[in-house]
Amino acid sequence: MTLDIITADELLPFRHGFFGRGGGASSGIFEGLNCGYGSSDQHEVVSINRDRVAAALGVTQSALAGVRQIHSATVVTVTAAGTPLGDADAMVTDRPGIALGVLTADCQPVLFADAEAQVIGAAHAGWKGALGGVLEATIEAMEALGAERENICAVIGPTISQRAYEVGPEFMDRFLAEDEGYARYFAGGEGDRVLFDLPGFGLNRLRAAGVGEATWTRHCTYTDPRRFYSYRRSCHAHEADYGRLMSVIRI
Numbered sequence: 001m002t003l004d005i006i007t008a009d010e011l012l013p014f015r016h017g018f019f020g021r022g023g024g025a026s027s028g029i030f031e032g033l034n035c036g037y038g039s040s041d042q043h044e045v046v047s048i049n050r051d052r053v054a055a056a057l058g059v060t061q062s063a064l065a066g067v068r069q070i071h072s073a074t075v076v077t078v079t080a081a082g083t084p085l086g087d088a089d090a091m092v093t094d095r096p097g098i099a100l101g102v103l104t105a106d107c108q109p110v111l112f113a114d115a116e117a118q119v120i121g122a123a124h125a126g127w128k129g130a131l132g133g134v135l136e137a138t139i140e141a142m143e144a145l146g147a148e149r150e151n152i153c154a155v156i157g158p159t160i161s162q163r164a165y166e167v168g169p170e171f172m173d174r175f176l177a178e179d180e181g182y183a184r185y186f187a188g189g190e191g192d193r194v195l196f197d198l199p200g201f202g203l204n205r206l207r208a209a210g211v212g213e214a215t216w217t218r219h220c221t222y223t224d225p226r227r228f229y230s231y232r233r234s235c236h237a238h239e240a241d242y243g244r245l246m247s248v249i250r251i
Helices: 043-056 127-132 134-144 169-178 180-185 198-208 231-236
Strands: 015-019 075-077 090-093 099-104 108-114 119-125 153-156 186-188 194-196 213-216 245-250
Touching: 015 043, 015 108, 043 245, 075 134, 090 099, 090 134, 099 108, 099 119, 108 134, 108 198, 108 245, 119 127, 119 134, 119 245, 127 134, 127 169, 127 198, 134 198, 153 198, 169 180, 169 194, 180 186, 180 198, 198 213
Parallel strands: 075 090, 153 213
Antiparallel strands: 015 245, 090 119, 099 245, 108 119, 108 153, 186 194
16 A cells, blocks of 8 residues: 655655555554554554655665654754664754654644755654744754754644644643733634644744744644544544654655
8 A cells, every 4th residue: 555645845855754644554543554662553563664654765764763752842963873862852963864753643743954954853843842942942953053044944744733622721821821922823612612723833933933934734633534643533532542643854
């Protein structure tokens, strides 16, 4: 089965992809291309899936860099393939042959590219990481490698959309405590519930940081179960676990 790979012209000429579920070896609730070793899926099957992702980017799995994601603003600069990277939520590199991969299942996968400086980045940005500054930290780490923020293109891949992201008032209060202007990313829901616009918030943070271009592919993970995994959807369905999507970029 053919892999489902979403690409963005803004990230060219770098090889990259936001991978959907299609073309994977997993079965059951993980059916498709589950790339999360942290799931309860069979380790060897996840490895097959990750091999397929790596092959699609023209590298081996050993060149596929990843971190243990903890919803932080920590960024790692990757200088060699196969080196353990530890806890973080974003990576940057200027080294050819290294593919940066992040895992998501509703959170924002964000791929960054400065074609002129030949510097790339990848970030896992849920609400906590985005509010904490992981996007800005990724840009700063790219600058340390010679990128210029006005030349950086950032693309948000499949993530949960506002219509599917219902939260409570205490969630909104955390954002308003940072900036009352963030109220524009919330819309009324039922009762005291509100709907949060995660990709809209991510785009705002990227544009405010001064990147040259920031876009969203406009794919919602929650509302398309055939194509994407979703943590929130799995909770609503009372499923025991959920798959993880992978988004990757390389020089």
